[in-house]
Amino acid sequence: MTKKFDAESHFTAMQNTMDLTIDAAWKPMVLQHLSIAAEMAQLINNTPLPENELALANTFFAGEAKRANRDDT
Amino acid sequence: MTMTHTPEQGCWQQHLDALRLFDKQINSFSAILDKRLMQQIAQAKPAQAANSSAPLAGFSFGVKNLFDVKDQITLAGSKINRDLPQAAADAVLIQRMEAAGARLIGCLNMGEFAYDFTGENSHYGNCNNPHDLSRMSGGSSSGSAAAVAAGLVRVALGSDTNGSIRVPASLCGVFGLKPTYGRLPRSGTFPFSDSLDHLGPLARSASDLARVFDCLQGYHPGDPACQNRPVLHSHEQLPQGLANLKIAKLGGYFDTEGFPEAAAAMEKVCQALQVADTVLPKGVSEGRAAAYLITNVEGSALHLRRLQTRPQDFDPDTRDRFLAGAMLPAQWYARAQQTRLWFKQHMLSLFTKHDILLAPASPFCAPKQGEKTFLLRGEPKLLRPNLGYFTQPISAIGLPSVVVPTWDEPSKLPIGVQIIAAPWREDLCLRVAAALEQQGFAFIKPPHFFESESR
Numbered sequence A: 001m002t003k004k005f006d007a008e009s010h011f012t013a014m015q016n017t018m019d020l021t022i023d024a025a026w027k028p029m030v031l032q033h034l035s036i037a038a039e040m041a042q043l044i045n046n047t048p049l050p051e052n053e054l055a056l057a058n059t060f061f062a063g064e065a066k067r068a069n070r071d072d073t
Numbered sequence B: 001m002t003m004t005h006t007p008e009q010g011c012w013q014q015h016l017d018a019l020r021l022f023d024k025q026i027n028s029f030s031a032i033l034d035k036r037l038m039q040q041i042a043q044a045k046p047a048q049a050a051n052s053s054a055p056l057a058g059f060s061f062g063v064k065n066l067f068d069v070k071d072q073i074t075l076a077g078s079k080i081n082r083d084l085p086q087a088a089a090d091a092v093l094i095q096r097m098e099a100a101g102a103r104l105i106g107c108l109n110m111g112e113f114a115y116d117f118t119g120e121n122s123h124y125g126n127c128n129n130p131h132d133l134s135r136m137s138g139g140s141s142s143g144s145a146a147a148v149a150a151g152l153v154r155v156a157l158g159s160d161t162n163g164s165i166r167v168p169a170s171l172c173g174v175f176g177l178k179p180t181y182g183r184l185p186r187s188g189t190f191p192f193s194d195s196l197d198h199l200g201p202l203a204r205s206a207s208d209l210a211r212v213f214d215c216l217q218g219y220h221p222g223d224p225a226c227q228n229r230p231v232l233h234s235h236e237q238l239p240q241g242l243a244n245l246k247i248a249k250l251g252g253y254f255d256t257e258g259f260p261e262a263a264a265a266m267e268k269v270c271q272a273l274q275v276a277d278t279v280l281p282k283g284v285s286e287g288r289a290a291a292y293l294i295t296n297v298e299g300s301a302l303h304l305r306r307l308q309t310r311p312q313d314f315d316p317d318t319r320d321r322f323l324a325g326a327m328l329p330a331q332w333y334a335r336a337q338q339t340r341l342w343f344k345q346h347m348l349s350l351f352t353k354h355d356i357l358l359a360p361a362s363p364f365c366a367p368k369q370g371e372k373t374f375l376l377r378g379e380p381k382l383l384r385p386n387l388g389y390f391t392q393p394i395s396a397i398g399l400p401s402v403v404v405p406t407w408d409e410p411s412k413l414p415i416g417v418q419i420i421a422a423p424w425r426e427d428l429c430l431r432v433a434a435a436l437e438q439q440g441f442a443f444i445k446p447p448h449f450f451e452s453e454s455r
Helices: A007-017 A027-045 A056-060 B007-026 B034-043 B092-099 B142-149 B166-172 B206-216 B234-240 B260-273 B284-309 B316-325 B330-350 B392-396 B426-438 B449-454
Strands: B029-032 B060-064 B103-108 B132-136 B155-160 B175-178 B198-203 B247-250 B356-360 B373-376 B379-382 B401-407 B414-421
Touching (some): B007 B103, B007 B142, B060 B092, B092 B155, B166 B414, B175 B426, B198 B206, B234 B426, B260 B401, B284 B316, B330 B392, B401 B426
Antiparallel strands (some): B155 B198, B175 B198
């Protein structure tokens, strides 16, 4: 995500796409949560991840650490 | 017809009667299981009696009401789940607790669908903090922490996706363990975010926490995330204390500037452990952001059909977050999972030099119920998504973490500190927790409400 996020227009588009019926009274809080998520997305967009690699299968395991697991071997 | 009780049944019944009385003020239980308990005692063989040598003989426990309990509806703190059929069997961890001699006495309240750090619930009422009934218990394992803090159960089971064991443990002043991701099977529990969901115990001492953890371990094929690891005998290792452990404090993102209660708790624990090193981990904000997005997307995906058909039946505080999560771009989710791996690699490198890392468990002591915002690094932020500011980055990458209770002197309220280790080294966290308890730096206190109740 590089462009400025517009919570209002995103809300309008996605509400229909996802078949969600959202009461007008709920909308301000949903917009606020969308804006928070957009801030979070901006943060992760800046991480220097390797290109041409997804490695999603690796993300579900807790992994190992050399020193602290020395007793396991 | 009057039921005649055996002596053991009579003891337990007295306990349940007292529990009912005290819980009127706390609201930690959603169901008290008298009938099940009495039947189990009646059917127990002599070797299973309370004085047997089973490791958890005599332990009472409760479970967050997202655990399946045979013949009970698994509410997960919601109104919506009332439409589900009763559970056909107990969750695997309940079976393990009972096999070890513990007695299940009830189901415990929680934040709706576990999307909560406050302990507030619009369907079943707020779970009150036993140390100040006007304050939050923390969530989402609110009933688990509050019931343990009030002494209504000896131990409880909870779940932790972003801090839902550790935040209420901190606010209620009890010991809590979030094990390594994949350590304990989640079979027979209502999910929230599969990539991040953990189960774990809360207890009144580090020793009880270790004893329960040892009985809960073991592979189970019912949970694809569960890893087949050697079982740790952590209770046996508690006497090793701090021997040969290198301990450091986490700085940077985890700095306590602006949070005097958390700062005092950290200082107390660091002094007790003679910690001089501070390490500055990289990428914590990004790791936490990844957990935030993964939770939001996975939780919303789980509930999408209900969000489309009956949004009015959700707790408003969770509904609005789930609705937002249902609208997030898929690319954000994929990037969040990648970022989580990147952050994990950075964090694991810290364990080449240190065995234990310390961090606050919550930014402050229990807030007053109904509070919606707080100042985070000078900026006003919503309370509900941010009470787990210090816990969320740790569960994002599945590290084991034990919360120990300390006490804020001005307010007389509890606040916890996280003891974090490398994956699969819960034993080290528990050794440090036990050492702090032995030295008198981490301990539980009886709740204030007992004083007014007895007048």
